[in-house]
Amino acid sequence: MKYSIFFAGLAVAGLSLASCDEFPPVKYDDPQEERIYTEEDFAGYTFVSIAELKDMYQGTPVEIDSDIMIAGQVISSDQSGNLYRTMYIQDAAGGIELKLGTRNLYNEYKIGQWVYVNCNGLTLGDYRGMVGLGYRSLEDKYETSYIEVPELVNSHVFKGKLDKPIEPRLLEESQLRNEEFLGTYVRIEDLSYGNQIFVLLYYDPNGDREDYEGNCLFLDDDIHAQYGNCGINTWAMSETGFYKYLDEGFGGAVPDEDKGRFVNGMAYSVSQYFKKGSVDVEVRTSGYARFADTKIDQRILAGAHVNFTGILTRYDEKCQFTLIDLNGVEIVSDNSGVDSVTE
Numbered sequence: 475m476k477y478s479i480f481f482a483g484l485a486v487a488g489l490s491l492a493s494c495d496e497f498p499p500v501k502y503d504d505p506q507e508e509r510i511y512t513e514e515d516f517a518g519y520t521f522v523s524i525a526e527l528k529d530m531y532q533g534t535p536v537e538i539d540s541d542i543m544i545a546g547q548v549i550s551s552d553q554s555g556n557l558y559r560t561m562y563i564q565d566a567a568g569g570i571e572l573k574l575g576t577r578n579l580y581n582e583y584k585i586g587q588w589v590y591v592n593c594n595g596l597t598l599g600d601y602r603g604m605v606g607l608g609y610r611s612l613e614d615k616y617e618t619s620y621i622e623v624p625e626l627v628n629s630h631v632f633k634g635k636l637d638k639p640i641e642p643r644l645l646e647e648s649q650l651r652n653e654e655f656l657g658t659y660v661r662i663e664d665l666s667y668g669n670q671i672f673v674l675l676y677y678d679p680n681g682d683r684e685d686y687e688g689n690c691l692f693l694d695d696d697i698h699a700q701y702g703n704c705g706i707n708t709w710a711m712s713e714t715g716f717y718k719y720l721d722e723g724f725g726g727a728v729p730d731e732d733k734g735r736f737v738n739g740m741a742y743s744v745s746q747y748f749k750k751g752s753v754d755v756e757v758r759t760s761g762y763a764r765f766a767d768t769k770i771d772q773r774i775l776a777g778a779h780v781n782f783t784g785i786l787t788r789y790d791e792k793c794q795f796t797l798i799d800l801n802g803v804e805i806v807s808d809n810s811g812v813d814s815v816t817e
Contacts (some may be wrong), residue, residue, distance in 0.1 A: 511590055511632040519543040519592070525567035525654065527593065528605045535617040536598040537610055546570070547640050548587045549659040550785060553580040554799040556763040559620055560606075562657055562785055563589055564640055569657035569785075573608030574627050575620030588634030596621075596630060603788040604656060642783050647751040650793045655786050662795065663781045664806065665755060667774050668747035670695070671703045672756060673711075675724070675742065677735045693727055701727045703746070707775060709797075710759040710766035711742040741766065745794070748780070756794045757782065765800050779807040 513521065519541045527544050530536050546563030561572045561579050572591065583589060597610040599617025608618035621627050642661040649655060650662070675691040693704045705725025708715060716739045723730065741761025748755045759766060774780055783802040787794040797803065 511634050523567035524565050524570050531598045531605045538593045542593040544591045548583045551580040554764050556760050571606035573620045575622040586639035587636045590632040592630050650753050660786045661783045665748040665750050668749050669702045670698045670747040672745040701725050708767050710744040710761045712766045713739040715767040778805050
């Protein structure tokens, strides 16, 4: 009986081999090349510059209901994690944030790539002085929201050719608050560390974020004179970094008896202040950035001057700056007397 089963198995195997010889292997269609769009693909649409589009905003959200198109090159990347679900594009006249609502955008949209944006159905809105493009928000406190669904993103944003990346524009002190440069790729030279930070520490991350008095600790201008940068010498704080700083009492800003109020840790965005002449530049870094817990070079903390390359933004009337990654930080003059570089 065992031999019969064995020979039956051989017969089946033989048939299988014969089948492989008799029938050709399955052929699959070659993958389709990704379509590269050009301006000619949007005949009948009205092209406007990014600056002209932003000028449509006059203090209230603008729901665009006509076939308006903008075209620009990608100037940002979320690969380092310092940008989240958002992308900046720029043309010859200006730059703008696109609230695309998806992650890992750097895999789809490369720095230097042209994109064409069908604005019909989107909303122009302001957040603390920055005009961006997204969907109309259902929350009163926001004017725009993210375009959450990939299919909707693909119906508004079309990829063009990969081109030479835009060179950063060198800005002088007098240009740092100019509306025309907001959302664009810029370079700011000869800044010095301000020994000052801004960060909100929430006692309960699940609590009411609007209850600033009872639920938050501001590490800001009010405590600068006494605590300086509160001992925060990293670009931002991950959850692990938060607990480290909490153990140290944030340079004395959080007394030992109050440490227990911070019942949960989280990642915190931090604005490290730098000086460009008389202008304070807040270099704002996400607590979820891959370089959040990277220490600022000791030479910078000790007075060495630095150049920054990245995206110029605004928070109310304050000049903010977003690094794409730490390649945008360059020490240019070292009069600090410090030889070693921070870990």
